[in-house]
Amino acid sequence: MKPQRRRGHRENIWLALEIGNSRLHWALFTGQTLSDTWDTDPFSEYITQQLAQCQTFNDLPPEIFPPSRRRKVGEKNSPHPPIFLASVVPQQTALWETHPHVRVITLEQIPLLNMYPTLGIDRALALWGAGKTWGFPMLVIDAGTALTFTGADAKKSLVGGAILPGLGLQFSSLGEKTGQLPHLETEISSLPPRFALNTTEAIQSGIIYTLLAGIKDFVTAWEQLFPESKIVIKGGDRILLLNYLQIQFPEIAAHLIMEPNLIFWGMREIITDH
Numbered sequence: 001m002k003p004q005r006r007r008g009h010r011e012n013i014w015l016a017l018e019i020g021n022s023r024l025h026w027a028l029f030t031g032q033t034l035s036d037t038w039d040t041d042p043f044s045e046y047i048t049q050q051l052a053q054c055q056t057f058n059d060l061p062p063e064i065f066p067p068s069r070r071r072k073v074g075e076k077n078s079p080h081p082p083i084f085l086a087s088v089v090p091q092q093t094a095l096w097e098t099h100p101h102v103r104v105i106t107l108e109q110i111p112l113l114n115m116y117p118t119l120g121i122d123r124a125l126a127l128w129g130a131g132k133t134w135g136f137p138m139l140v141i142d143a144g145t146a147l148t149f150t151g152a153d154a155k156k157s158l159v160g161g162a163i164l165p166g167l168g169l170q171f172s173s174l175g176e177k178t179g180q181l182p183h184l185e186t187e188i189s190s191l192p193p194r195f196a197l198n199t200t201e202a203i204q205s206g207i208i209y210t211l212l213a214g215i216k217d218f219v220t221a222w223e224q225l226f227p228e229s230k231i232v233i234k235g236g237d238r239i240l241l242l243n244y245l246q247i248q249f250p251e252i253a254a255h256l257i258m259e260p261n262l263i264f265w266g267m268r269e270i271i272t273d274h
């Protein structure tokens with residue numbers, strides 16, 4: 001599984017791909033060093049079929065590997081690097097797993113204790129990456145499509161967690177499943193009045209204040225169990241939520257470390273030598 005060193009081209013280049021429910025998250029590594037990250041939309045079957053034909057790095061389609069990033073990779077005809085894949089979207093996984101350069105990461109590779117078989121690989125990798133970086137006990141909050149809490153104790157044993165609809169999903173489900181509520185943008189330019197007098201602000205208020213209160217409640221409960229634990233927040237809505245937590249519950253926000261690349265740290269831990 002380890003990326004091989006090859007003579008005559010830049011050493012140990014590998015790609016990490018995390019497939020989430022909203023988008024694909026990519027990282028370019030040289031050995032242990034993370035040199036670049038970017039996000040793309042999910043791919044059609046056509047693009048992944050094209051990918052399976054690629055022989056060299058340069059053959060990678062621009063939808064996957066934007067031209068602006070190519071200079072970091074070295075010679076044009078460098079062999080195709082391995083792509084280490086962690087996915088929580090089975091339909092997308094199926095498009096990739098036959099690809100000759102793809103290695104799918106599974107829960108068995110992650111040394112966390114007490115994992116249950118259906119635990120999301122993203123949650124396990126992010127928790128492992130955070131714990132190996134800042135130490136255990138550890139709680140990870142992933143503000144992605146779903147918002148998740150995932151915690152482990154000092155023995156690197158999964159304590160458990162929680163899953164709820166993320167910020168975007170809360171807005172879209174109200175917009176889609178009701179007769180007269182609009183589908184609002186996830187961006188909230190400022191905190192609305194809690195008791196609002198129009199529909200837009202009433203939706204924003206309901207979603208943002210309950211999310212912030214929920215995060216506060218989970219963080220407080222975790223800290224009662226593990227007062228010495230670090231807590232790290234990741235995911236596409238991390239900045240928005242942390243900004244509003246700073247306003248609403250500054251004492252809670254002060255405990256949170258923000259780090260978007262936890263899953264890539266987790267992948268690096270399990271696939272490279274130290």
Ligand SMILES: Nc1ncnc2c1ncn2[C@@H]1O[C@H](COP(=O)(O)OP(=O)(O)O)[C@@H](O)[C@H]1O
Nearest residue numbers: 020021022023143144145167168186235236237
């Ligand atoms: N450019 C973007 N595209 C999609 N979602 C985004 C973007 N920027 C911020 N977001 C927010 O990120 C959330 C998705 O988080 P992300 O971590 O990308 O999800 P996942 O890992 O589940 O694919 C959405 O709720 C959305 O509000």
Ligand SMILES: CC(C)(COP(=O)(O)O)[C@@H](O)C(=O)NCCC(=O)O
Nearest residue numbers: 020021088118119120144145146163
């Ligand atoms: C909870 C998730 C949907 C989060 O996915 P994401 O929002 O990051 O795309 C994913 O981790 C998943 O499908 N988990 C499986 C169930 C579990 O972890 O218990």
Ligand SMILES: [K+]
Nearest residue numbers: 020122142144
């Ligand atoms: K995720």
